[in-house]
Amino acid sequence: MSYRPCGNYHQYYKQDHAWWQTKFVWGKMILLFIAVFYLFPQFAGMYLISIANVVGYTILSAMGVQLLIGYCGQVTLGHAAFLAMGAYTCTLLMLQLHIPYPIAMVMGGIVGGLWSVLFGLPSARVKGFYLIMTTMAAQFLTVEFFITQYVSQIGGRGVAFSIPPGAVKIGPWMIKDDKDVYYLMVILVVLLTVIMANLVRSKIGRAWIAIRDNDIAAETMGVNIVLYKLLAFFVAGFFGGIAGAFWVTSLAAVSPEHFHFGWSLWLVGVILIGGVGSIHGTIFGALFMTLIPEGLKFLIFVLTQNPVFVDIMPFLPLLLEKFLFVKEAAFGLAIALFLIYEPNGISYRWWQIKNYFNLWPFSY
Amino acid sequence: MRIKMVIAISFILCFFSSLALSQEVRVGALQDTTGATSDVGKDEALGVREATQYFNDTGGINGKRIRLFQYDYGYRVPEAITTYKRFRDYDKVVMVLGWGTGDTEALSPTINADKMPYLSSSFSGHLCDPKKTPYNFVYGTDYSTNARGAITYWFEEVWKKDPKWKELRDKGTKPKFVCFIDTASPYATAPIKAIKDQATILGFDIGPDQNVSLFALDTKSQVIAAKGFGANLVWHGNTTMSVSAAVKDASALGLGADHIVNNWGFDENLPKLGGPAAEGVIGLLGCALFIDEYPAKSRVIEYAKKLNPGIPLENRLIRTVQGWVKVGMAVEAMKKADKAGKLNGPGIKDAFETFKDWPGLKEYGGQLVTLTPTDHRYSSIVRVARVIKGKPQTIGEIDMKAKFPDRWAGWLGW
Numbered sequence: 001m002s003y004r005p006c007g008n009y010h011q012y013y014k015q016d017h018a019w020w021q022t023k024f025v026w027g028k029m030i031l032l033f034i035a036v037f038y039l040f041p042q043f044a045g046m047y048l049i050s051i052a053n054v055v056g057y058t059i060l061s062a063m064g065v066q067l068l069i070g071y072c073g074q075v076t077l078g079h080a081a082f083l084a085m086g087a088y089t090c091t092l093l094m095l096q097l098h099i100p101y102p103i104a105m106v107m108g109g110i111v112g113g114l115w116s117v118l119f120g121l122p123s124a125r126v127k128g129f130y131l132i133m134t135t136m137a138a139q140f141l142t143v144e145f146f147i148t149q150y151v152s153q154i155g156g157r158g159v160a161f162s163i164p165p166g167a168v169k170i171g172p173w174m175i176k177d178d179k180d181v182y183y184l185m186v187i188l189v190v191l192l193t194v195i196m197a198n199l200v201r202s203k204i205g206r207a208w209i210a211i212r213d214n215d216i217a218a219e220t221m222g223v224n225i226v227l228y229k230l231l232a233f234f235v236a237g238f239f240g241g242i243a244g245a246f247w248v249t250s251l252a253a254v255s256p257e258h259f260h261f262g263w264s265l266w267l268v269g270v271i272l273i274g275g276v277g278s279i280h281g282t283i284f285g286a287l288f289m290t291l292i293p294e295g296l297k298f299l300i301f302v303l304t305q306n307p308v309f310v311d312i313m314p315f316l317p318l319l320l321e322k323f324l325f326v327k328e329a330a331f332g333l334a335i336a337l338f339l340i341y342e343p344n345g346i347s348y349r350w351w352q353i354k355n356y357f358n359l360w361p362f363s364y
Numbered sequence: 365m366r367i368k369m370v371i372a373i374s375f376i377l378c379f380f381s382s383l384a385l386s387q388e389v390r391v392g393a394l395q396d397t398t399g400a401t402s403d404v405g406k407d408e409a410l411g412v413r414e415a416t417q418y419f420n421d422t423g424g425i426n427g428k429r430i431r432l433f434q435y436d437y438g439y440r441v442p443e444a445i446t447t448y449k450r451f452r453d454y455d456k457v458v459m460v461l462g463w464g465t466g467d468t469e470a471l472s473p474t475i476n477a478d479k480m481p482y483l484s485s486s487f488s489g490h491l492c493d494p495k496k497t498p499y500n501f502v503y504g505t506d507y508s509t510n511a512r513g514a515i516t517y518w519f520e521e522v523w524k525k526d527p528k529w530k531e532l533r534d535k536g537t538k539p540k541f542v543c544f545i546d547t548a549s550p551y552a553t554a555p556i557k558a559i560k561d562q563a564t565i566l567g568f569d570i571g572p573d574q575n576v577s578l579f580a581l582d583t584k585s586q587v588i589a590a591k592g593f594g595a596n597l598v599w600h601g602n603t604t605m606s607v608s609a610a611v612k613d614a615s616a617l618g619l620g621a622d623h624i625v626n627n628w629g630f631d632e633n634l635p636k637l638g639g640p641a642a643e644g645v646i647g648l649l650g651c652a653l654f655i656d657e658y659p660a661k662s663r664v665i666e667y668a669k670k671l672n673p674g675i676p677l678e679n680r681l682i683r684t685v686q687g688w689v690k691v692g693m694a695v696e697a698m699k700k701a702d703k704a705g706k707l708n709g710p711g712i713k714d715a716f717e718t719f720k721d722w723p724g725l726k727e728y729g730g731q732l733v734t735l736t737p738t739d740h741r742y743s744s745i746v747r748v749a750r751v752i753k754g755k756p757q758t759i760g761e762i763d764m765k766a767k768f769p770d771r772w773a774g775w776l777g778w
Contacts, residue, residue: 047453054446144575148547162473162496177477178449251445252473256548257466258441294446297435301455305433328398328438 019197041182049178051294053250056185058286060243061263062270063192063279064116064236069268070277071200072232073212074123075131078138079240079267081119084259085142086112086241088151091161091254094168096154101168101175105245112241113234115142120233124226127215139261148256163252175249188246189283192239197279199235208232212277273338275345284346292334296327388431389424389698389707391416392451393461399439400578401464401551403605404628404683408485409434410675411687412461414667419691425698425707433457441467445474452478459483459698459712461690465551468500475499479709481716483694485686487627487650488554492740493777494717499709501716503693504650504686505731505743507626508558508778511599513746513762514624514648515541515559518597519566521760522622522646529596542571542590542621544610545601546578551628552601558778559599571595576610578602583610587617600625608637615641622646631682635754642751646759649747651689652729653756654680660727664688689728696724716740739776 010016020026041049061083068074086108093104119138123131152161168175175184199205207228210218219225248254266289274285303309303316310316319326342349393412396405416432424430433455437443444467451457460475462468462484468491475482476499483501484491489508491500505513523529523539532539541563545552556573563570571593574586580602587610590598598614598621600607607629614621623645625634630647632655638645652658654677668680700715701707722733731743744765749758765772 045453047450050449050453051446054442057442144548148553162469165473165477251470253470255441255466255470255550257550258470260548262440293443297447297450301433301435305431325398 017201036186037183041179046178049182051290053178053181053185055286055290056182056189057243057247057250058267058270058290059189059283060185060192060246061240062267062274062282062286063196063243064239065267066271066276066279066282067196067200067208067239068232068236070271070281071205071212072208072229073127073215074120074229074232075128076135076236077132077261077264077268078119078135078140078142079236080259080261080264081138081142082112082116082237082240083244083247083263084147084256085115085237086244087248087254087259088147088161088244089241090245091163091248092151092154094163095161100170101249102170105242108245109238109241112244113236113238116233116237116240117230120230120237123229123233136261139264143256143259143261147259152256161254163248163254165252168249168252181250184249185246188242192242193279193283196239200279204228204231269335271345273335273345275347278345278347280350281345281347284350288334288338288346293327293331296330300327387427388429389702390431390433390455390457391459391461391694391698392448392455392457393432393434394444394447394463394467395434395436396439396463397436399437400549401439401603401628403633404603404631404681405439405463407681407683408687408690409436410668410672410680411664411684412691413687414664414671414684415688415691417671418663418667418688419695425695426702428702430695430698437463437467439464439466441470445471448474452480458707458709459694461694462486465554466549469550472497472500479713481697481709481712483690483697485690486551486554487742488550489558489741489775489778490554492742494737494740496777497740499713501693501735501740502742503690503725503730504627505648505746506741507555508775509741509744509764510627510648510746511555511559512562512775513764514646514748515562515568515597515599516566516764516767517746517748517760517762518622518624518646519568523596532596538567538569539596540571540594541568541597541599542593542595543573543599543601544576544583544586544590544607545573545599546580546606547573547575549578549602551603552578552626555601555626555778558775561778568597576600576602576606578606580606580609583613584617586610587613587619590614590621591617591619595619595621597621598623600629602626603628604631604633604637608634608642611638611645612641624648630749630756632756633681634756635751638751643754645751647749647751647756649682649749649756649758650730651682651685651725653682654684655755656729658685658727658729660688664728685728689725689730692724692728693733696722741776744772 020029065076065079068076089111090104090108093099093107094101119135122134166174175181207223210223211225211228215225270285270289271282273288275281300319304319395409396402397409413434416430420429433451435447437447448471451460459481462482465486465488468484468486479499481499483503487502487504487506489506491497491502492506543556547553560570574589576583576586600610600623607625611623625645625647627648627650632653635642664685697712697715701711704711716735717737719733719735725733731745733742744763746762746764747758748760749756
């Protein structure tokens with residue numbers, strides 16, 4: 001393995017800023033890309049691909065929450081509203097004005113971003129619990145009122161909009177099945193991760209982190225905190241809008257029910273579990289929050305459907321009725337245990353594991 | 365020698381068990397037993413399981429055993445989607461028994477692409493137009509027809525005849541109408557366009573919709589708004605718990621209007637939860653109440669006692685019977701498809717579309733079912749009931765196709 005030798009420092013900033021600094025890391029990342037772009041879609045089967053799509057959607061949705069809470073310190077409990085704006089903008093532009101999907105998606109992102117700025121305006125004056133209340137207002141005003149009462153009624157469609165088959169395409173590439181959605185998801189996740197990672201290590205990112213750590217100190221250092229807070233809201237809303245527009249391809253339908261308050265809370269849960277202030281954390285959190293319930297579902301099916309288990313333990317079918325809470329409780333317990341034993345999130349544990357192996361055998 | 369024998373026996377067992385497995389028909393069922401509509405979903409899930417056991421005990425699908433994959437998705441749309449995809453790709457089911465309007469409508473493009481027959485507990489009128497949703501089927505009169513029928517019945521039988529409204533009638537006042545719905549719920553909002561169209565046809569004065577959550581415990585502000593409008597008739601589009609809260613508040617605040625409740629909000633629990641306030645409330649029934657007299661009652665009770673002895677019969681609801689209706693209709697379609705040698709998605713769809721005045725659901729107090737390749741509305745007959753002396757009782761039926769023959773075809777897909 002070719003580690004960077006101890007005491008051998010970089011000569012140029014370019015080297016110092018490189019994401020992948022050693023050949024080993026390059027090799028690792030190339031393998032990851034091969035796995036994600038070729039091996040997984042080739043061999044995983046449609047069911048696992050559809051779960052991967054939900055993981056990807058969760059990553060895209062939570063990225064903006066990570067930016068706001070993890071990097072800029074602006075707590076948000078209304079992020080589903082910006083997803084909804086993106087999803088509906090994209091859908092309406094495609095259905096009503098027949099605008100191509102990629103443009104509609106970017107427009108969805110921009111509308112999500114501007115909508116987010118609108119509800120970010122109070123952040124110029126309030127913070128903490130008060131900001132939570134204003135972002136919650138975004139959720140209810142946008143989804144329950146604006147979208148349900150007005151936007152959903154455009155074209156006389158009622159609540160749910162269906163996208164006709166073949167409507168979602170990027171140039172000649174038609175997004176028609178889960179595998180196409182998967183490739184789109186992976187491309188979007190990579191793109192947004194790159195944008196986010198570059199933003200947080202730029203001047204803008206440093207300003208956000210300064211605001212998160214101490215906004216008064218940041219202001220005294222000359223950071224225009226209102227501008228940067230609003231910029232954070234815009235970028236987070238843009239990411240949310242893109243996530244919402246992606247969801248449209250995954251389902252070929254959109255309804256206000258997909259963007260309820262529970263989803264906003266869920267996204268905060270994703271970054272708390274994954275690790276606040278870490279891009280890796282967003283990905284780990286999304287994996288955890290999607291795969292654990294899916295794993296529990298798998299377990300419940302095995303335990304209640306397999307005649308061998310049911311013969312040995314006849315009480316198992318009760319898991320489908322009287323002990324339904326077991327699955328929910330197991331999930332809740334997993335979250336609680338994580339917060340107790342690993343309050344810094346999975347990304348911190350990942351960092352520790354990586355360090356252990358990097359320093360091995362002299363890890364003390 | 366002994367080891368060889370064990371291996372040989374294992375192989376034989378594996379062979380026979382695989383034979384047995386190949387003789388099964390896999391069916392997926394999405395249920396809500398913990399989520400927003402679990403107040404009605406729990407009982408329906410029991411009915412689905414008990415009915416499946418009964419049909420298995422009486423020969424399954426032409427000798428093939430039904431293997432039911434039943435799963436609670438907690439009314440969460442993303443979980444419904446991943447579970448559906450599990451059913452499709454992992455469990456390899458031939459059809460799905462679905463639940464909510466939100467997830468059924470969300471999944472509709474996907475199931476069409478997958479050619480997966482989907483018999484849903486959502487009776488949304490949007491799912492009945494085969495041009496748009498060829499693989500969706502419902503097992504009750506659709507919400508839109510029901511809603512149109514209910515207010516038509518009320519207009520003709522209550523508004524025009526009840527002494528309560530005589531004064532307003534004599535003055536020539538138009539009935540004032542308001543909807544109490546969870547505006548973010550596709551289930552609650554599905555028939556609103558149709559009901560308002562019907563209200564316009566009947567000459568009602570339509571007031572602003574009142575947003576009442578599916579979880580609502582307090583609806584006073586909505587009742588006060590309806591009272592301010594002077595509502596004479598309120599349509600409740602939510603499920604039982606929310607409806608009972610609204611009915612109680614309406615009574616406490618002296619709203620004075622009549623109430624009509626969609627079928628998932630009207631059951632044996634409504635008078636229990638609503639108390640005296642629920643007396644006189646009108647509602648829609650898709651089939652017989654659990655406590656009613658219907659030909660299959662002894663069978664339904666036998667399997668309820670046999671499979672779920674811990675649940676007292678007095679706590680059972682119409683939802684159990686609806687579970688039987690759902691499975692009964694699915695089984696009939698699968699039997700027909702199997703006989704035709706096409707026990708697959710398109711085969712089951714074709715089998716459903718051959719139903720012509722099928723009487724199988726009469727045993728459960730359902731209607732004669734007619735489905736065609738151009739119309740998936742299960743029936744045009746609307747069954748209206750009313751809470752009388754603390755018990756929901758059928759008070760009449762109205763055939764919307766016969767009553768509005770010129771409009772009936774145009775209402776498809778509303």
